[in-house]
Amino acid sequence: MTTIEIAPADALIVIDVQNDFCAGGALAVPDGDAVVPLVNRVARHFNVVVLTQDWHTPGHASFASTHGGQPFQTIELAYGSQVLWPDHCVMGTSGAALHPDLDVPGAQMIIRKGFHPAVDSYSAFVEADHATRTGLAGYLAERAVKRIFIGGLATDFCVGWTALDGRAAGFEVAVIEDACRGIDLDGSLERAWRDMTAAGVRRCSSQDLVFPISPPG
Ligand SMILES: [Zn+2]
Numbered sequence: 001m002t003t004i005e006i007a008p009a010d011a012l013i014v015i016d017v018q019n020d021f022c023a024g025g026a027l028a029v030p031d032g033d034a035v036v037p038l039v040n041r042v043a044r045h046f047n048v049v050v051l052t053q054d055w056h057t058p059g060h061a062s063f064a065s066t067h068g069g070q071p072f073q074t075i076e077l078a079y080g081s082q083v084l085w086p087d088h089c090v091m092g093t094s095g096a097a098l099h100p101d102l103d104v105p106g107a108q109m110i111i112r113k114g115f116h117p118a119v120d121s122y123s124a125f126v127e128a129d130h131a132t133r134t135g136l137a138g139y140l141a142e143r144a145v146k147r148i149f150i151g152g153l154a155t156d157f158c159v160g161w162t163a164l165d166g167r168a169a170g171f172e173v174a175v176i177e178d179a180c181r182g183i184d185l186d187g188s189l190e191r192a193w194r195d196m197t198a199a200g201v202r203r204c205s206s207q208d209l210v211f212p213i214s215p216p217g
Contacts, residue, residue, distance in 0.1 A: 004174065004202075005210045011048035011145040013124060013136075013166075014039050015152030015159050015180075017102050018053055020088040020095035022153075027088040029154045029181045036101045038179040038206050039151050043104040045211035048143050050136065051104065052124045054089035054158065055096060055112035062120040063087045072185060079129040082120060083185065091115065111136050122158045125165035137169040147172035149209075151179030160192035163201045174202040176209070 017039060019025050022032040043049050056062065064071045064084035071086045089096040091112075113121035113134055121127040125136050140148065148171050150159055159180050166173040175196060182189040197203065 002204075002208060003210045004204060004208050005212060006045055006149075007147070007212075008047050009144055009146045010046060011050060011140055011143070011148045012043055012046040013148050013150045013152075013162060014043065014049065014051045014102075014104065014107070015124060015150060015162055016052055016054045016089075016154075017099045017152050018089055018095070019097050019099060021054075022099050025088070026086050026095050029183055032153050032181050033099070033101075035151060035153065035179050035181055036099055038176070040101075040103045042149075042151070042176065042179065042206055042209060042211075044106060045209075046106075046149070048140070048145055049104060049107040050109045050111060050124075050139070051098065051102075051107045052111045052113060052152070052158070052162075053096060053098065054114050054121075055091045056089050056114045057117045058087075058090055059117065060087075060090075060114065060120075061118045062114065077118075079119065082128065089114070109139060111139075123161035123165045124158070125162060125169055137171075140171065145171065147174070149174045149176055149204075151176045151206075153181055155180040155182035156184060156188040156192035160196055163196050164199050167199045167201060172202075173200070174204050176206050177203055178205050178207075
C-alpha cells in the first residue's frame with residue numbers, strides 16, 4: 001500500500017452529496033449514501049474543504065422532461081452531447097439540499113453548478129460548454145492549493161469531470177475511490193477511470209491517506 005501524506009496545501013472537494021443523488025432521491029446513485037461517513041471522516045483533516053451542489057433551474061436543459069425525452073437517452077445540445085436525466089437538484093428544493101448526515105462543519109466554500117438554464121455542469125470547474133468557469137480554480141489558487149482530493153457523487157460524471165478539469169487547471173488530483181460511487185451508464189464508469197488515469201489522476205483509497213494535521217477539539 002502506498003500512503004499519501006495530506007499536506008496543508010491540499011484541498012478536499014466533496015462533489016454533490018445531495019438528497020437527490022442518495023437513496024430515495026430523484027437520481028439516486030447506487031449505494032450513494034455510503035460515501036457520507038467516509039467524507040465526514042476524512043474532511044476534518046483537510047485545511048481547505050469545498051463542497052459542491054448540483055443546482056438547476058426548473059426546466060433545465062439536462063432534464064429529459066424539458067425535451068419531452070426519456071431519462072438516460074443522449075441528445076445533442078448547442079455545446080455537444082448531453083445525457084438527459086430525471087428532474088433533479090432543482091435549486092432551493094429538498095432534493096438539492098446536502099445529505100442530512102453530511103457532517104463537514106469545516107467546509108469553507110460551496111460551489112453551486114448547473115444553474116445556467118441552457119448549460120449543464122458535471123464539473124465543479126468548467127460548465128459543459130467547456131468555456132464558462134465556476135470560479136473554483138481561482139478560489140483554490142488564492143488559497144494556495146496545489147493538490148486536490150475528490151470524493152462524492154458520481155464517480156463517472158461529476159467526480160470524473162471535476163478530476164479531469166482539475167488536471168487541466170494545473171492541480172495534482174487524486175480521487176478517493178471508496179468515498180465515491182458511480183452510476184455506470186453503458187460502461188461510463190470504466191471509461192471515466194480510463195480517462196482519469198490517462199490524464200494523470202491518482203486513484204487512491206481513504207485507507208491510503210495519512211493525516212498529520214490534528215482535527216480541532
Ligand atoms: Zn445535474
